[in-house]
Amino acid sequence: MAALVELRSVVKHFPVSRSLGEITRGQHPVVRALEGVSFDIGAGDAIAIVGESGCGKTTLGRLMLKLVEPTGGSIAFAGSALGGLAGQALRDFRRQAQLVFQNPFDALNPRFTIYRAVAEPLLNAGIDKAEHMDRVASAFRRVHLPDLDRYLDKYPHQLSGGQLQRVVLARALVLAPRFLVADEPVSMLDVSVRAGILALMREVRDDMGLSAVYISHDLALVKYLCERTLVMYLGRIVEDGPTGEIVRRPRHPYTQALVAAVPVPDADQSRSPLPIKGNVPDARDPPSGCAFRDRCPHAFARCAEETPSLRPLADGHRVACHLDFVPH
């Protein structure tokens, strides 16, 4: 079965303002946000994209929703390339692919009532007004906001963060999409509220059979949501595999450092030094070959000469590294 979303060698460069020297030398520096990303998302899959700031995960999310155009490569949704979509085909795509935002306090227009905000996608899609109420009510039921009447007339500033994020989710679901991208959906919520929203997202996904992409910097969180995780570093996927494997047996040296760095609520956790050195390089001027090599404890000659591509290991597990991995 063809995948729902297919990315092939997606590249995204952002031009930056040039210094006088660069102008006179005819240089065009760019921020290399994404450098050749390829993967598939099947119907009903839930995958996580994790990485630190600057790795390109947010840009990738926006590209998948056609909020930004790629500099190179292609993205296809249900068989149609996103680049060529226009008119009715574009409107259809917009109905099927939705976004859940990081900041629930900013994702809703402060001057709209909650009802108006959730009904807006219906307006944009040209759905008959008579149906609006039913659809909104059904979306509210899905996100477990009981007592519809309590919320419809209210404004965003009157609701708590958790309630707002549920409303944002309701708005994303009101058109019954097939594909959901959630960009750090709980990072701005209180801890005790996060668990509830995460459980809700899982439930919604299971009930509606959605394909979902969760973008997060928090590896500990995505473990609860996704069966598959992509780890990104400086615009490339460095490891792609089942979440459990990534967490328990990370192969790529960056993933290993990432996993070791995450603290856990256990006073006896390991405090040994991380197997990584230095800082994230400038995205305008990444190292040649493997972008991670100047921080990697295992780097050798080949790493500077050749950029490693994603090699399959087993069970759909791929790693982009020149090291030999003994299959388990």
Place this chain on the structure above:
Amino acid sequence: MAERAEPVSTAPAGWQLLPVLRRMVAMPLRDPFAFTGLLIYILFVLVALFADQLAPLDPMEILFTKAGKLAANLGPGADFPLGTTNLGRDIYAQLVHGTRSALAVGLSAAVIVATVGTVVGLVAGYFGGTTDAVLMRIADMALSLPFLPFVIVLTGFLGASTSNIVMAVALLLWPNSARVIRSQVLTLRERAYVEAARVTGASSWRILFVHIAPNILPLSFVYAAIAIGWAIITEASVNFLGFGDSTSVSWGMMLQDAFSSQALSRGQYAWFVPPGVCIILVVVAGFFISRGYEEVFMPRLRGR
């Protein structure tokens, strides 16, 4: 759960009017300066509306005393509350009828400046690119022109009528509001809920009018209030300098007449002080009101 026959919110595809209006009405009650400003405006509006009743004499009519002589340069008295000009015209009548001219000038300039500035700011800010560049260069050119001299030159070309003065003022004032509105649009464009609207399929125009414009309109209002003051002062200045329409009844013209007939050396304070005070009052009132609404619509300035 109660069943509703029709959606709760029946507001048109725009923003919720009621809370905005409520705030607009409530603000003067909290801010004493704005309240004073509003009172002054209301006072002048009433004077303008009832000018004929308040000052039955024709401001341009040359009057004669009972004795048949020209009623020129008379001091304030029972017949003429503020005295008469050197040509025998009733100063009080001129003052009262001049209110109409002042308000007309102020309001029309304000409307033009607000409209043009807002539209340009919205389009330039949202669509960016060449449109933005072109519009902003035009704005820059308008900004680099010296204000009063340009107004004088333009009225010289087109004819010294009040409407030409208004047009010249508007031509020079719109860039200010356009630039500020444009930067506000640039910020709003990046907000998550605007992105949300794009994701849910809203067209650019819809986003502009439904999401962005309502958040901009308060700014337009503030700049309109500022424009009123500028327009009135400019009109008064142009008239005072003698480049205006000498047949019009306006405070500026009164000052020009007073000056050219050397009212100061004759100590005829009742002639030039009242129009001067009126101009100051209207302009200051406009300033207070715009300052008060600035605090309402840009809450960062609000005190805790």
Place this chain on the structure above:
Amino acid sequence: MILDVDNLKIQYRTRAGAVHAVDGASFVVPEGRIVGLVGESGCGKTTAVRAIMGVLAENGYRAGGRLVFKGQEIDEAATRKLRWRDIAYVPQSAMSSLDPVYTVGAQIVEVLTKRGGSTRAAAARRAAELFELVGLSERRLADYPHQFSGGMRQRAAIAMALALEPSLLLADEPVTALDVIVQRQILDTLRALQQRLGLSIVLVTHDISVVAYLCDEVVVMYAGQVVESGPVREVLARPRHPYTMGLRNAFPDLMSDAMALVPIHGSPPDLAAPPPGCRFAPRCPFAEAACRTEFALPSGKDHFSACRRDAEADQLRTAALDPVTWQRSLSYAAS
């Protein structure tokens, strides 16, 4: 004890009335130890720390309680200067509180010469020392803040805070906005500082994993009060207050096998009109009728808990591990 907070009460004057941001919080900071002050937004942890430092907002004031630093009671104004020298505060947005128009080195030197009364030469040497302490290269002293990454700016902020050799460092969410690898490096730096300088640290955070990694003692706050406090190992492994038990369940744990997080339903109370009795009762699955009217004061020896049912803590803890228990709190929650 380097710091003793005793029944601290801080309120804010607002148009809606007085908000009881901190309402009778008590905890101690042993000398040379790292204490984690943990809780969710609105629990009062930032307010408490700002009160200790004397940098409350204009409408905030101390409504009661005592602060004792190094054996001396601190009152509002008189000892403020003393506090600034001996207690250092790294606020939440420390990274963006560096002045962009001066080099970082210049800013540290200014603190040392203006507040520390040192000569410029001595200040320059000390600035280099401070950078070395926090793991930054000396050459970076000549750089401007925008040339630093987020993690480096945080280190620079910590270096500035340590300039006058304080005995106590108050750090408000120092690693929240940072990537996890950088976060780990900063936490390691803080621990190294504790060991090298004998520095006492109060770390304010919402993240119990960070507390577990770095802190020796933990103080859990909820709705302006301290609900539990004690050695980190004890409190995390054997929590005695239902809120801490709930937090434990609601927190993601990378290494655990659990497949779901258990939320605590409901939200914290409105601090302008706090409920009588235990503030957590509306969300607590173990609440009894008396919990809503009676207040429980913290009890215990080294490990304090403010729960009426403290005697049954072990049974409650076992029940808390079962997700079904927390469904019960739904019926209490006003959401």
